[in-house]
Amino acid sequence: MEDTVRFKLNGKPTKLTVDVDRKLLWVLRTDLELTGTKYGCGESHCGACTVLVNNEAVRSCHVTMKDVAGKDVLTIEGLTKSGKLHPLQKAFVEHNALQCGYCTPGMIMNAFALLRRNPRPSSSEVVKEMDDNLCRCGAHNRIIRAIQAAGKEMKGGI
Numbered sequence: 001m002e003d004t005v006r007f008k009l010n011g012k013p014t015k016l017t018v019d020v021d022r023k024l025l026w027v028l029r030t031d032l033e034l035t036g037t038k039y040g041c042g043e044s045h046c047g048a049c050t051v052l053v054n055n056e057a058v059r060s061c062h063v064t065m066k067d068v069a070g071k072d073v074l075t076i077e078g079l080t081k082s083g084k085l086h087p088l089q090k091a092f093v094e095h096n097a098l099q100c101g102y103c104t105p106g107m108i109m110n111a112f113a114l115l116r117r118n119p120r121p122s123s124s125e126v127v128k129e130m131d132d133n134l135c136r137c138g139a140h141n142r143i144i145r146a147i148q149a150a151g152k153e154m155k156g157g158i
């Protein structure tokens with residue numbers, strides 16, 4: 001059923017008339033051309049599609065548009081401010097924490113949610129929190145180091 005959905009997207013008030021049962025992932029990628037959020041499994045298993053809704057990491061392949069009405073949605077595109085990479089984005093580059101990069105936006109968004117809750121996680125805490133975000137390229141150790149480095153750089157800020 002089509003309806004008007006109002007929400008904030010990367011800080012901007014947004015109003016869309018959409019089928020409210022459509023998944024957020026496809027509205028972001030197809031309607032809004034925010035292709036940073038990736039489609040991996042479509043089954044809520046891989047984490048490639050992770051975005052934040054009201055500061056919680058969610059799998060956008062399973063979130064409907066009616067679920068985001070009135071809420072704040074943050075995507076990987078929203079982390080870059082005035083053309084400057086976010087410390088997490090910089091840390092992934094500096095630590096070479098990717099190969100193909102397909103999992104990277106979802107990893108970064110899940111890590112962003114983690115660092116909001118726990119600004120200086122131990123490596124075992126990072127492993128536990130990132131365990132459900134899959135990387136086929138095997139960049140896991142570098143991803144852990146990048147997240148911890150970003151936490152230090154951010155000093156509790158976001």
Ligand code: FES
Pocket residue numbers: 038039040041042043044045046047048049050059060061062
């Ligand atoms: S595409 Fe959403 S969890 Fe894999």
Ligand code: FES
Pocket residue numbers: 097098099100101102103104134135136137138139
């Ligand atoms: S860098 Fe290729 S899937 Fe993670």
